[in-house]
Amino acid sequence: MTLDHTRPLFIRLLLLAFIVLVPPVGLLAHGALGEFARGLVPEMDKKAETVGRDLASSIERAIGYGIPLDKLQGMDEFFAPVLAANREIRYLAVTDRDNRILFINGAMPELLTPYFSVTDFEGGGSRKSLIGDFVNLAQPLMSKGVVVGHVQVGLDQDYVQSRLMEIAVDIGVMTLCSLLVSVEILLFIVTFNVIGPIRAVSTVMDRVRRGDFGYTCGVISDDEVGRFVHGFNGAIRHVDGLFRRLEAYMDEIKTAHFDKTVVGRVMDIEARVRFLFRFSRTGQPEVINEHQATDIRLPLFLFVFAEEMSRSFMPLFIRDLYTPSTGLDQEMAIALPIAVFMFFIAAVSPSAAMISARKGSRRVFLIGLLPATVGFFMSGLADNVFDLTLWRSLTAIGYALVTMACQSYIAQAAQRESRAQGLGVYVGAVLTASICGTGIGGVLAERVGYRATFVLAAALSVVAGLLIYRLMDAAQPKAEPLSPRKREFLALLRNWRFFALVTFAAIPSKIALTGFFFFLVPLTLLQTPGYDLGDIARIMMMYPISVVLLSPLAARLADKMGWKAGLVAVGGLIGGFGLLLPVLSGDFNVLGVSIALLGVSHGLSASPQLAIIPDICWTECRNMGQTNVLAFLRLAERVGSVIGPFLAAAFIPIYGISGAVIALGAVVLGMSVVFALLSFAYGSGPHIEAELAE
Missing domain, CATH: 1.20.1250.20 (MFS general substrate transporter like domains)
Known part of the structure; x- marks a missing residue:
């Protein structure tokens, strides 16, 4: 069975929206990025020159008070806010007349000394030169009309490309979101204004085919489909009106005609009509709204x-x-x-x-x-x-x-x-x-x-x-x-398979979701150099995207292979491993991969968790209703949703934010391993009643 009957329509509308939206956005973005790149380089040079002049002016004022250039104090603190406020500036330095580095912030002196020693910064005004991976702008420092040194402002050569890449990614994210929003709106319009009314017409026509003219379609729109439905309803009302006229005429004959043979034949016709056709008793056909x-x-x-x-x-x-x-x-x-x-x-x-x-x-x-x-x-x-x-x-x-x-x-x-x-x-x-x-x-x-x-x-x-x-x-x-009694819920918890599923699979997945994804991920990424709010949002999108891509596949595998407990176990192990990935790789920049693996984990395990319930809770589903058993599963797993943030918060003072990710991953992986071991004893099929009968 298809999980979602709107999926084929969703895919068609997605392709349509993609064709209509993405090519023009791509062309406009390509042109805009080219213009942006051409305009950004000179603007960066102007900004670096302005920063260099401002810093040089402050330093020259200090020199003018009689402080030697190489005796200035607090230069690191002087440079730090400038670097923090200007991401494109990688370093700030002060050199003397012999191009020796006196003060520097943002880069290692050993990296720049070989270039400064062979570079000529003499001449009037700012001097621009390429030094390794940097664009260097040298602003002269003047004292009594003599150049005593230079303020060196280093720009990242790759900054323009990185900014263009960030903008391109932002455009891609916004295009993806716009695409999905457009498809949701189109899907709603098509289903509500076209598919729904046509289904209502189909239902009424099926009744009409069986001779039942007591229903019309409830449609309020005035578009083409609405006008068709109004016309269809008008035809049914017209037939109903003809029946009323025929009924009145037959009543008149039965009342006024003196020939009983004619009256008998009319009554036979009336009985035959009423046997073959059905009309509203009130004279007003009932309206059918297709929910x-x-x-x-x-x-x-x-x-x-x-x-x-x-x-x-x-x-x-x-x-x-x-x-x-x-x-x-x-x-x-x-x-x-x-x-x-x-x-x-x-x-x-x-x-x-x-x-x-x-x-x-x-x-x-x-x-x-x-x-x-x-x-x-x-x-x-x-x-x-x-x-x-x-x-x-x-x-x-x-x-x-x-x-x-x-x-x-x-x-x-x-x-x-x-x-x-x-x-x-x-x-x-x-x-x-x-x-x-x-x-x-x-x-x-x-x-x-x-x-x-x-x-x-x-x-x-x-x-x-x-x-x-x-x-x-x-x-x-x-x-x-249906309102199950408390003892029925207690009986559900006595089912060891259900208890294991909740305790070692459902709850750990929610601990990982709220403790890691909701709580630790934004804090961890923000303290990582180079990440801002937009980057955090883009990386966090990897979780729902992974779930969307994996859920249909997991549902098919669960139905086709019958390996529901195994998929839940594999999903839990992948999620726990994903949380431990930063420590295993030694690099917390792979946190995005951890998020994607968490999405893979939940995409693999979410559908099988629901699908396995009728197998492991066969008796409980019969007594309580499957809907109530599933509702209790969802209620119980929210215990993990509440525990997750507090558990992560408790780990931070002990291990730090990065260590909290690892500790939480160890908890999730450990509980998932327990479920994986227990899953081998699950078997398959509705076996609980057979066990109770032994």
Whole structure:
């Protein structure tokens, strides 16, 4: 069975959007980058010359007070802020008349001395020369009209290329995000305005084929498809009107005609018509609205997009809010809002699912948007860690209500045999929103700041609410949820296979997600030289991309090979190994590979974790319902989501940020090894009942 029936359409729309969007963007970017490169080099020279003159002016003023050039003090501290503020300047140095280096910051003297000793810097004004990998601009130092030395400003020759590469990557990321957003919008338009109405027409036509004229299609659009449906509904109403006229005529004959033979024949005709055809008793055909899982996809995408916008910078934002007066260590203070957010999602989700089933998804979605939107907006105005924790908990309550409302809507809109396809709609929307939100959120935070990004997230959630209010049927059918008893949950935990799956597979994966990916990755990358917010967002995008690419393959392998426990075990081992990769390679610049491996891990294990439940919990699924067993699995694994940030924060004071990554990886890998060993005893198929019968 196909996991998501919208996947073929999604791929076609993706190809269409790619053809329409990418070539013109590529051509424009190529031309713009060429112009940028031609204009940047002279601007860099002007900037270096200006910096050299400013530094030379300050040094000349000191010399003018009678301080010898080689006796100046604090030159490293004098150069440091200039280098920090200008990434393209690699070093600053002062040389005497014989080109001997007196002071230097940013490069080793041994590297430049051979070049300075053979270079002629004499002459008026600045002198530009190529020295190894640097472009050197020498600004003369004057004392009483005599050159006593030079200020040397060294530019990185590769800076222009590196900047062009960064801009190209930014353009690529934004193009990818724009592509996915465009496809989501196109997919929604096509399914809501074309596929949905046509499916409704198909349903009504099938009834008409069987002689049932008591239904029409509920379509409100006025486009070509809408006009076709209105015409189709008009034909059904016309037939209904003809039936009413025929019925009135037959009633008139039965009432007024004196010949009983004629009356009998009319009654026979009436009985035959009523046997072959069915019409609405009220004279007003009932309206059929075709509910689809894809109806909810775009609002869900926008809402998750809004939440994921803060993913790449949340720990950095919390760190900026931190003050020692909070009474917490900095690491614990950073972990607190993240862990509390996860805790409230776990605590509210079960109740949210029951409320959605009883009250209707549309109402619960709109109710959940209120705390979520307020939480987004107020998070941007938070003054301290505790303020942010409060507003993030409010956001978490809204997030739980909204996501549970979406899952409930999908479960009710999809037929029983297509529940897996509906799940694919939900997972697809969440993953594409994660890719786009992480990438665009990091770029926005770098350009407009953390707080403005939260405000934009609040605006996006409002747009999602408007879509739900405008497009979702208020009279959506409700369903009473099954409420298992506590003893049934305890029986579920007594199933050692389920307990092992939760404890040694599901929980470690969430520890790695929240402790490593959400908490440690932004902190680690920001302290790595050369990384800024945009770089962090781009690198963090590797996780959802890996999950998107691997999840369909893992689902197929699980169905075809039946090796579900093995895939879960392999995924856990890959994730633990990925976290230990920096120490194994001796280079923390491979953290991006660790993130990708974590995505591979979760992509391989997420679908098999769900697919294995009917095999290892056959009796429990029969007694409690498979949906409730899966819901309990998701609830239990969120224990790892809460533990992860606190565990990482506890490791930082002991081992440092880099060591915390390794320690967390050791925990995840150790628990995954335990599950891998236990998985050999899982077997295959619904075997629990057979064991209980022994």
